[in-house]
Amino acid sequence: xxxxxxxxxxxxxxxxxxxxxxxxxxxxxxxxxxxxxxxxxxxxxxxxxxxxxxxxxxxxxxxxxxxxxxxxxxxxxxxxxxxxxxxxxxxxxxxxxxxxxxxxxxxxxxxx
Amino acid sequence: xxxxxxxxxxxxxxxxxxxxxxxxxxxxxxxxxxxxxxxxxxxxxxxxxxxxxxxxxxxxxxxxxxxxxxxxxxxxxxxxxxxxxxxxxxxxxxxxxxxxxxxxxxxxxxxx
Numbered sequence: 001x002x003x004x005x006x007x008x009x010x011x012x013x014x015x016x017x018x019x020x021x022x023x024x025x026x027x028x029x030x031x032x033x034x035x036x037x038x039x040x041x042x043x044x045x046x047x048x049x050x051x052x053x054x055x056x057x058x059x060x061x062x063x064x065x066x067x068x069x070x071x072x073x074x075x076x077x078x079x080x081x082x083x084x085x086x087x088x089x090x091x092x093x094x095x096x097x098x099x100x101x102x103x104x105x106x107x108x109x110x111x112x
Numbered sequence: 113x114x115x116x117x118x119x120x121x122x123x124x125x126x127x128x129x130x131x132x133x134x135x136x137x138x139x140x141x142x143x144x145x146x147x148x149x150x151x152x153x154x155x156x157x158x159x160x161x162x163x164x165x166x167x168x169x170x171x172x173x174x175x176x177x178x179x180x181x182x183x184x185x186x187x188x189x190x191x192x193x194x195x196x197x198x199x200x201x202x203x204x205x206x207x208x209x210x211x212x213x214x215x216x217x218x219x220x221x222x223x224x
Contacts, residue, residue: 040216048211096210099144099205101146101148103156105154106155
């Protein structure tokens, strides 16, 4: 089975802190994604990556950056967390031949 | 870019009834339409998808229909069971990029 693991299920941070959300997949997929999930707003794409060291902005990249130093690992970085970044963050990898996304269980971030 | 509208936002049915969730999309170049189910505390999981060269696809109690002319696609669940209770997301993607745009989600509640 494909496994996408997000390192932290729950995080509480203070405004202005730097936050790292880590994601690892075990299926050698090229494509990886970070989404933000908020009630009533669905899944909104923050960033995605086609390959190591490659990144593309999604629909809501402001306030976020990403890092992909190794194929299996895709990190989301909040340089200076703000309260409006309190949300559920979902990482996914993609089977390129079919388009299917495999999601992690999510990281719920609270910024105080 | 692509815009996906999903209705209803909440759907409550009795066990055994059918449930229908409808989505519209804006980009006529979209040709891949997946549906994801998100159970409480988990990441979304693909349950069925359809491509633009097909009008309907079935998998046991779930089916998806696609009307490319009207830019509509729908998820049909027959003989609903309590374990069908979840949030369902439709999505649309185009070309070879497979970068999906998601609808806002439908919370399906199946009452025993």
